[in-house]
Amino acid sequence: MASLNHYLRAYEVGRPPAVVKYEVAVKVRTNKSGPVIRNRIRLPFPVKTDTRIGVICSEDSPLMVEAQQLGAVAVGEESLFESIRQGNIPFNKLICHVDSQDALRKANLGKILGPKGLMPSQKTKTITSDLKATVQELIGADEYKERAGVNHPKALDEVVLSSTNGPGFSLNGSFHPTDPALKPEHLQSVM
Amino acid sequence: MVGVIRRMNKLTALVRIRSGPGAAVLPQDVTRIHMEFGHKFDGGHMGPRCDEFPLAIASCQQKFWRDALPRLKYWNPAIPMVVNRTTNQEGPATLTLYFREPGATLSSEVPQPSSSSEGFSKAPAPAEGERVLMIDMKNRHSTAILKEFMDKSGAVAVKPTAQDEADLAAVEELEARSKIDEARVRKMNEAAKREKQMIAQAHSEAAAIKAAL
Structure with missing residues (x-):
């Protein structure tokens, strides 16, 4: 999550903050024979x-x-x-x-x-x-x-975070910076 | 996970942001960076965006901002880098570096405007204990700007690791292959289109002959 934010902020540098859109795509695995x-x-x-x-x-x-x-x-x-x-x-x-x-x-x-x-x-x-x-x-x-309106998730397959100018990243649910020097506060300032 | 290889390729391509022109660590005393330039590249505003190949001007627009700045941001995530794009093509094209004066401690309350595409984020006046250094970008190409930026800021270029170099080679190979594939597919599509056109023409000619009889 941290290194992902690190990359996304680099991709979005210099963009007006109101223009940049962050998208989260959630993929759930469902039963095919779900109720209708x-x-x-x-x-x-x-x-x-x-x-x-x-x-x-x-x-x-x-x-x-x-x-x-x-x-x-x-x-x-x-x-x-x-x-x-x-x-x-x-x-x-x-x-x-x-x-x-x-x-x-x-x-x-x-x-x-x-x-x-x-x-x-x-x-x-x-x-x-x-x-x-x-x-x-x-x-x-x-x-x-x-049919699609009925959601009986069997399992959460994947969560992907992407931004307007950056690629999509698959989230693994933890906040582990790959760079030990990177602190959360580094990623909170104005871009 | 869907399309594992395709996704892996995208992750490998992140090397483009880790290394290349602009991948540099700024010294501790750089507090923020501000850029201001016009939306279009005429009037000398190609500088922030363009490489030094005049023929490729249109294709390498937004060069410094698009290429070098994300790399700088990647290596210096805590330093605010604000881009102020204006509609005034006659206006200045400047890059302002803010340094902390030796020994001075900056208040954390310094207001920091965010980037704007409508010219609302003018370069702020230096706060107490801050000095500014301005680089004029007008009528200059991105490589020249980057060189001056590196010299004046004292940034240290980051050497790509062995892994990065391998990744870069993989990405370049993939791009070369995709160019070949692109040409092949375009040829195929054009042939199919031509054939369809010929068949349609033959049909219409046959219909005309039939009608004449």
Whole structure:
């Protein structure tokens, strides 16, 4: 650390102190299979306006009417599953009412819907008991997925200090001047 | 650690700051150094920055400040070295050395301006018990300035150690090799670019012939 400071001060001599920037880069080793943050965020103005919503709910129920009134483009249970199997998917968001959860599971649509990211699940909050709230949230909100934001450091790999005009130095965490005559106060005055 | 060899090369290149022109230990009685010169090299301000090869003026700008001063700073870390760059190309280009008078003890409270690129850090008046020595840098090259600086300050040049000499040889060899590689890669890139251009031209000519038919 001391000899590093010694070098960096030499590289930065004569530079206005407000201009010189010191940077510390920290490299942490993390698990590759770390957790992923996945959620929806509702912005003041919708970022996407091409949302087409499909709703899975029992046929001929008040729920179906409600879903249609909310603007769903495809509503139903067995009829909807059949159209999905035939490749007719007019929606890009799919939600499922809790009562139809078992029917959805039996329909075995994971292979078709899964790769498209349409499979309703509790985790993505697309299996719901309140259709109105979910539809409204889907229309105005956008999904995000963040892998790098989750930090579970396994170990601190390296810390590198660099300055505007100098090279980067890897820190070893101790203050050992290689030059025995060098005192910390030598490195504290005006450059 | 990533890129161990590349990093090792960077560490080896630190020898450039340990040895070379300007690697010198100043005597105990030098208290501080102040430099003042213009941002550009016209009007005689090439001195602080330029070597004595007029043809290479543009490439060796900022010579004294860029090369010699970091080495001086490395060998004399506790001595403040302040650079005041001004926009006035007609102004002076000076190097001021401050010495402690024999027997005098300086107060530690002496205000010390920091370097400025806008001409705000004028050379301070000598404190009590201090004397100044000025070197005029105008219309002079960095080697001449360094020579006068070494003579007047009484600095003792640092002899490179055997390790330093070996490092320097390694760095120079690496630089020579990188020059060869640079030329080779440039040639390759130019050939690829030319070929791409020719293909594009042939395509457009073929399209023109087709259209004519």
